Amino acid sequence: MIYTVTLNPSIDYVIKVEKLVNGQVNRVNEEHVYPGGKGINVTRILKSLDNENIALGFVSGFTGDYIIDSLQELNLKSNFIKVKEGFTRINVKIKSEEETEINGQGPKISEEELNRFFEIIDRLVDGDILILSGSIPACLDEKLYENIMKRVEDRDIKVIVDATKNLLLNVLKYKPFLIKPNNHELAEMFGVELNSTKDVVFYAKKLKEMGAQNVLISMGKDGALLVSENGEVFTSNVAKGEVINSVGAGDSMVAGFISGYLKSGSYEEALRLGAASGGATAFSSDLATREFIDKLVEEIKIQKIN
Ligand SMILES: Nc1ncnc2c1ncn2[C@@H]1O[C@H](COP(=O)(O)OP(=O)(O)OP(=O)(O)O)[C@@H](O)[C@H]1O
Numbered sequence: 001m002i003y004t005v006t007l008n009p010s011i012d013y014v015i016k017v018e019k020l021v022n023g024q025v026n027r028v029n030e031e032h033v034y035p036g037g038k039g040i041n042v043t044r045i046l047k048s049l050d051n052e053n054i055a056l057g058f059v060s061g062f063t064g065d066y067i068i069d070s071l072q073e074l075n076l077k078s079n080f081i082k083v084k085e086g087f088t089r090i091n092v093k094i095k096s097e098e099e100t101e102i103n104g105q106g107p108k109i110s111e112e113e114l115n116r117f118f119e120i121i122d123r124l125v126d127g128d129i130l131i132l133s134g135s136i137p138a139c140l141d142e143k144l145y146e147n148i149m150k151r152v153e154d155r156d157i158k159v160i161v162d163a164t165k166n167l168l169l170n171v172l173k174y175k176p177f178l179i180k181p182n183n184h185e186l187a188e189m190f191g192v193e194l195n196s197t198k199d200v201v202f203y204a205k206k207l208k209e210m211g212a213q214n215v216l217i218s219m220g221k222d223g224a225l226l227v228s229e230n231g232e233v234f235t236s237n238v239a240k241g242e243v244i245n246s247v248g249a250g251d252s253m254v255a256g257f258i259s260g261y262l263k264s265g266s267y268e269e270a271l272r273l274g275a276a277s278g279g280a281t282a283f284s285s286d287l288a289t290r291e292f293i294d295k296l297v298e299e300i301k302i303q304k305i306n
């Protein structure tokens with residue numbers, strides 16, 4: 001079974017404001033709500049691509065009820081721990097001349113609630129896949145991803161980590177199957193500027209030397225680059241289209257990549273489906289539909305450059 005983990009889910013409140021002015025009342029021209037959080041986005045795209053999976057994490061309050069209800073409506077399996085204190089956050093995504101995001105804090109998770117989550121992790125078995133996506137809420141130990149990886153180390157479980165900075169660097173010693181920073185996060189992790197594909201390859205290979213089996217670097221409209229477990233380097237172009245809401249493009253790429261890999265065992269196919277899924281989400285208001293992904297996959301060309 002595939003499990004996604006969203007420690008801090010969100011209701012994504014996506015609004016369009018013609019011209020956002022600070023310090024004034026701004027009126028929206030368009031508004032949408034979606035169940036969000038990186039792992040939940042991965043769950044939704046995996047399911048669209050016919051990969052059964054179970055979403056894990058923590059929810060709380062009336063906003064948490066919305067998350068559970070929405071996942072049920074979408075026919076998605078989940079096993080969230082209900083947290084007593086606080087409420088699941090509402091993340092505001094403002095589409096104006098620029099894209100601005102305001103991400104909330106989320107509920108206060110107690111030790112007892114965290115232990116209940118660990119009990120679920122302890123029941124994973126050989127052959128399962130575990131996808132750890134997004135930030136760790138301030139109330140939890142920032143070593144949580146490391147601790148989860150340590151906990152499953154004795155089993156044959158492929159772990160995927162989509163996180164940034166130290167959260168990501170600190171899990172590398174546990175040899176995650178896949179990591180997916182974007183190019184800005186890659187540059188930030190090494191405190192460098194990336195001026196060419198050569199630079200991206202160099203630092204992606206460094207992450208591999210530090211322990212990651214496969215390193216996927218997403219680069220928004222500039223495509224993506226994969227350093228695979230056997231050291232091959234592939235690049236992907238992007239599909240053509242009009243960006244409507246790029247929130248979740250990275251999560252869609254992770255889901256598409258895993259789905260493509262499970263279907264074909266080929267990293268090229270994985271990258272192709274990942275790139276199509278990311279693009280299809282960027283060109284949609286909500287996350288991508290299966291039909292749109294299938295359409296865009298025809299446009300994706302993978303090149304082996306090394
Ligand atoms: N404007 C775009 N046009 C075509 N494809 C895109 C575009 N933006 C994103 N994609 C596709 O989606 C992939 C992931 O996007 P991106 O690099 O923006 O991820 P991210 O920074 O993790 O995104 P987010 O945090 O918003 O989910 C890209 O590598 C690309 O394949």
Ligand SMILES: O=P(O)(O)OC[C@@]1(O)O[C@H](CO)[C@@H](O)[C@@H]1O
Binds near residue numbers: 008035251
């Ligand atoms: O605050 P985090 O956990 O880093 O990111 C949360 C979030 O911005 O990520 C998803 C898009 O990738 C959204 O659905 C959600 O609002």
